[in-house]
Amino acid sequence: GSGTGMAAHERITAALDLPVYFCAPHHPWQRGTNENTNGLLRQYLRKNADLRTFSQEDLNSIAARLNDRPRRVLDWDSPRQRED
Structure with a gap:
């Protein structure tokens, strides 16, 4: 249904x-x-x-790569560098 994408975000x-x-x-x-993103x-x-085919370690690794990746919109800082 039309709401399945929104519902799946909680699992993600x-x-x-x-x-x-x-x-x-x-x-x-x-x-x-x-x-x-x-x-x-x-x-x-x-x-x-x-x-479900990814381990928690796999997902943690992906998250770390994205959080450490410099972003133009952040003047080439990574999201992690902008954490409070």
């Missing part, structure tokens, strides 16, 4: 131990970062990948 959040963010309604300018995730998780 738990599996990656990362929050999942959605664009605020009527804020389409937020979509660029969302789509960029989705593209980065596709380097590791193919479309419709079954997350």
